[in-house]
Amino acid sequence: MVLTAQQIEQFDRDGYLFFPGHFSTAEVAKLTDEVPRIYEQRRPENIREKDSNAVRTNFAAHMYSEPFARLGRHPRMVSPVRQLFGEEVYMHQFKINGKSAFDGDIWQWHQDYGTWYNDDQMPEPRAMNIAIFLDEVTEFNGPLMFIPGSHKLGVIDAGHDLTTTSYPLWTIDNDTIRKLVARGGMVAPKGPAGSMIMFHSCLVHASGSNLSPFNRVSVYLSLCAVSNHIRRFKRPGYIAHRDFAPIRCLADDCLLTEAPVDLPWGKGTPADELQPMLSAA
Ligand code: SIN
């Protein structure tokens, strides 16, 4: 998959590209079938919502689940990012966000690079976010919202919010959001399961709670240019990965053929990946 000059221009202007139906129904089924098995496990990689047992986010499934290990090496997801960065990429973060029916809580307004800079000492915003919808995303089930063009402003002042939800986040205040929206408006890409969004790590985004009876499971993969790897290991390795080896892609049909993959954490997460490592990266 190769981005056209027009897509590159659009990404530069808006900070995101939307690819509706990028993965087929059969490919998505290989992934969704696996989610309940991952979410039912009692492991540190499953962060549950503040007021319920529902999984808010699951980390690093590509290290212990075959279908997600394939997705993490999928050329339809990796190639456009490599093209934009002009170099190899590694997996900085891998999440399956539940946003489950009735219980899915908000994600406050933020930029991902704010966290990667403040917590992980990632030198530049040369890491890309990919969202892949495992359920249809509608106006009802808490779609991801963007402020187009906000990535052009670089890192915006943020405060560390440790209380609003079960997951700490560097969040942007309401006055700033009001000004950014007055300038750039808001969008919320909606589409069928299998759709993919590629978005800049400085693009300001958020999502509301899911009061609908429909789940909104999405995978978020963050691919970082290898030369831009993180310099500090303040967060556990399953949240901010420490293996900077370039992703080696599988074939385009790998999800359907069930191409063989290694599962380095298949027998459990290594103890040193469960905690910060405070010596230099
Ligand atoms: C995120 O910003 O990391 C997640 C947002 C969402 O799942 O809606």
Ligand code: MN
């Ligand atoms: Mn985010």
